[in-house]
Amino acid sequence: MDAILRGKAAELAKEIAISISTQQELGDVMRLMTKSVIECMLDAEMDAHLGQERGQVLAKAAIPNAAMQNAVADRGDETEAVRG
Numbered sequence: 001m002d003a004i005l006r007g008k009a010a011e012l013a014k015e016i017a018i019s020i021s022t023q024q025e026l027g028d029v030m031r032l033m034t035k036s037v038i039e040c041m042l043d044a045e046m047d048a049h050l051g052q053e054r055g056q057v058l059a060k061a062a063i064p065n066a067a068m069q070n071a072v073a074d075r076g077d078e079t080e081a082v083r084g
Contacts, residue, residue, distance in 0.1 A: 020026050 016029055
């Protein structure tokens, strides 16, 4: 962990420590922070894997299933036979 990240973590810990008065509150805060960190890490991993951020809409041509569905739909009456 680099010095900047350590400093930010220390500042955050000081801010949070002011409002914590019981061991239960400390446990709750630690669970929430752990959950938040893991979710951020998983989101970043999925963004890298998918090549897009959460909620970003891809162009229709970039989605293979949509492109295949359009090709089938353009065939007219054959659509039912292919889907069925």
